[in-house]
Amino acid sequence: MERIPILKIGDVLLVSIQIDLQDRDVLALQEDLSEQICDTGARGVVIDISAVDIVDSFIGRMFATIASTSRLFDATTVVVGMRPAVAITLVELGLTLGNVRTALNLEKGLAILRQIGGTRSDVLGRADDDQPVDR
């Protein structure tokens, strides 16, 4: 099947997940993302899951794995657009997503990455503490 496209905006890579992920899709995405981070020198990865309405433990762990891998390339991962039902499922599965940052939507995710800038912390807090970008 087709690989999930990875879009580039400045030094941020954007992945919009729109399909029911199979395990092999997840593995392919991890691989593609690592390569893209290396090739582009991206400092941030945003994974939009607003179209995802079902998760299982494998998918849940994917986010943590991608975030951990990205961090080895000095890039921060933010998962955005999580639906309430997905959040509930993740908690019920006992998946806290580890060090993965989350944000309500893409804009807030990009704002987090901007705020982190070059002084990214390994102690990653919650997204909703961040100031929205109001102009």
Added chain:
Amino acid sequence: MERIPILKIGDVLLVSIQIDLQDRDVLALQEDLSEQICDTGARGVVIDISAVDIVDSFIGRMFATIASTSRLFDATTVVVGMRPAVAITLVELGLTLGNVRTALNLEKGLAILRQIGGTRSDVLGRADDDQPVDR
């Protein structure tokens, strides 16, 4: 099936097409996009088709229709990431895409929207030329 998610970055709406579009998907997308432009006051629409490897005349006309509709809401549409094979097919089908603007990739598409004006450059900064944004 699931609707194609529409992401918002500043006053630009971003659609990443990753599935083989059926006619009803296209119609749903047109409807959703129009509503989102109205709701958000977006000034630009970027449709990424880097994952699309097959087009037919219906899909080809979709871009022109979306662009025309968006223009009625004062928003500019840019189609980005077209594969060479898709471009060749469109020409062979006699579809010139009318007034639809195209760009090689998402960053160049965002740059076009910035050039045209109306979009907030602070949100879309660092997109095309890796110029740091002063803060």
